[in-house]
Amino acid sequence: MDIRAQLKTWGFVLVPAIAIFELVAHVVQVRSVIGEDSWARAREETRALAKPDDLVLFAPRWVDPVGRKVFGDDLATVEREAWADVERFPRAIEVSIRGEHAPELTEWKRVATKKVDGITLTTLENPSYRPTITDLLKLVHPPEAEVSLRQLQDQAATAMRPCAWGRGSAQSGNLGFGPAIPAEKFTCPGTFAGISVVSDLDYAPHKCIFAPPPGNGQALRIVFHGVTFGEMLHGHHGLYVEAERERLRAPVHLGFWVGESHIAKVTHSDGDGWKSFDLPTADFAGKTADLIVEITSANADRRTYCFEAITR
Structure with missing residues (x-):
């Protein structure tokens, strides 16, 4: 039997079989829909x-x-x-x-x-649950927080440029716009700090402090007042997915101080995704003090940066 004859013979079998399979699949799909x-x-x-x-x-x-x-x-x-x-x-x-x-x-x-x-x-x-002591997301408003710009080459307090707290209208856009710009925020020349939601590399949402680094040799400085410390400062940071996927731009650095004591600096590079960090704070456990955070980058281009942290 030549190949054409074989195809013709099997065709009479396969076509009805495929039709029956599609009918069964349709019935399964319809019945599996939740009303x-x-x-x-x-x-x-x-x-x-x-x-x-x-x-x-x-x-x-x-x-x-x-x-x-x-x-x-x-x-x-x-x-x-x-x-x-x-x-x-x-x-x-x-x-x-x-x-x-x-x-x-x-x-x-x-x-x-x-x-x-x-x-x-x-x-x-949750078998490994540890209660949160202080959540920085709950402090992003006055008087619990102050925001300013600082020239990186000048550590003096006189070099700080305060950022005003205000309420306006939230702004959002199409794909590529970045996280929504919050209605309530600290507004600085060229940047701001407020609560928003960032989409990570898998497009999963995360609530965080939207704080784009200003670039131009400046740091975006946030002082959180009345933070109670435990053994660890635990947090995450990331960039809006469309900016992060390109892997073309400058890393963003996030530094932490308790008073004059520098805890650590963590870095987020394009492609890192929603990246976690754990910073030991045992020296301050049980104490309440100001936590100073600074966000910096060599370039502000598409640095749609967002972070969050808790003490525990």
């Missing part, structure tokens, strides 16, 4: 389960927009959606479909599971 009523019931069950300090996380990740829409801002808060890392939370309520699970919670202890139609609500406990 609005099911999502609404899952929302109310989650509302009853979740404590104020709990993380609420949707799995798989692609279902997160559906979860945000149905659960609303009171459950799918910015703090729960744009976390720095999941270790900040003592517990989590995982809202999952199709047997999927959030990889961030792999090591957490499962304590309860509840089914709501095709949605699974899993309560988990």
Whole structure:
């Protein structure tokens, strides 16, 4: 039998088989869709389960927009959606479909599971939870914080140029614009400091202090008053994804001081992503003092930089 005859023979078998496969796949897809009523019931069950300090996380990740829409801002808060890392939370309520699970919670202890139609609500406990003492994100406003510009070659206090706190309108744009410029912020010549949300290399959101370095031989200086210290200063920093992917521009440096004592300087280079850092502060544990932060870079071009930190 030549090749044409074989193709003709097998064609009579394959075409119906493919049609049957597509029909079965269609039925499976239709039946696996979670209806609005099911999502609404899952929302109310989650509302009853979740404590104020709990993380609420949707799995798989692609279902997160559906979860945000149905659960609303009171459950799918910015703090729960744009976390720095999941270790900040003592517990989590995982809202999952199709047997999927959030990889961030792999090591957490499962304590309860509840089914709501095709949605699974899993309560988990964080085995390595350490409470936060001071969160810098909660201090980015006067009088808890002061912001100024400093000429790098002059350490004198007289060289500081204060940045004014003000309230205006938030600004956002299309892809490439960077994080939204917050309505409430400290405004300096050529830069600012305020709370926003940055998208990392995987387009995951993180709430942070949007503080672009000014360049031109200057440092953006933030003084946080009344910070209570523990054993560690733990944080993250990153750049808006579109700027970071190019890997063309100057690194950003983040320095920390307690009074006159220099703790450390960490550096973020393009491609690092949402990068974590841990700086020992045992010498100041139990003490309350001013924490001074300076953000610098050799060039300000597309340095859409954002950072956050806690003491613990």
